Amino acid sequence: MEEGGIAIDFSELREALSSQSYSKVADICDSLMLRVAAEGVPYQDEWPYALHLLGYLYVDDINSARFLWKSIPAAIKESQPELAAAWKVGQKLWTRDYAGVHEAVRGFDWSQETQGLVNSFLEIYTRKMFQLLCSAYSTISIQDTALFLGMTEDDATNYVLQQGWLVDPVSLMLTVKKPPVLKEQKLNPDKLQRLTEYVFQLEH
Structure with a gap:
């Protein structure tokens, strides 16, 4: 985010990062990009x-990520390793390569500027994967659990045992502890459809 000689005000973006308001980053970037483009400011080299x-x-806006990637000049893609690393994470999300997401995140030395956002993303993603396993399985192997959670088998086992799961030391299978069902909570049909698709992907 070096402005150089171009008058782009990234203060709102910096504030969002420093306050860990990571969910605002995309919207702030969108608004700022529209503004500078409308003003005719040549922003691409500085963006x-x-x-x-x-x-x-x-x-979790993969479609917008894909659109942005397609719009970035090839020279910039080639000259910014961190951008390529971010896109690799996006590709793994798009193909539902759950273990690959963890590998892509951990396989790059992120800059200080992006590190907090990346760490927070991975924490949320791991929680989502755990919730997905709770919804989709009644039993699952330690090996598969470790892949989904992006952990070693020992770490994954410890993680789920803390959540009340049970382990069979002979078969190395885990018994999933289902989260309590809140009767007043209605499941959104869209969420149910997405969950069904996830389960189908897991089983095939």
């Missing part, structure tokens, strides 16, 4: 594309 892309991934 924090990696942050913008990661901001979309943080709020």
Whole structure:
């Protein structure tokens, strides 16, 4: 986010990062990009594309991430390793390569600017994967659990045991503890459809 000689005010974006308001990053970038484009400011060489892309991934907006990636000049893609690393995470999300998401995140040395956002994303993603396993399985192997959670088998076992799961030391199978059902909570039909698709992907 070096402004150089171009008058782009990134203060709102910096504030969102410093206050860990990561869910606002994509919207702030969108608004700022529209503003500078409307003013005819040549922003492309100065733009924090990696942050913008990661901001979309943080709020699970894969389609906007793909659109942004397609719009970035090839020279910029080739000259910014962190941008390419962010896109690799996006590709793994798009193909539902759950273990690959963890590998893509951990396989790059993120800058100080993006590190907090990336760490927070991975924490939320791990929780989502755990909730998905709770919904989709009654028993699952330690090996598969470790893949989904992006952990070693020992760490994954410890993680789920803390959540009340049970382990069979002979078969190395885990018995899933289902979360309590809140009767007053109605499941959104869209969420149910997405969950059904997830389960189908897991089983095939």
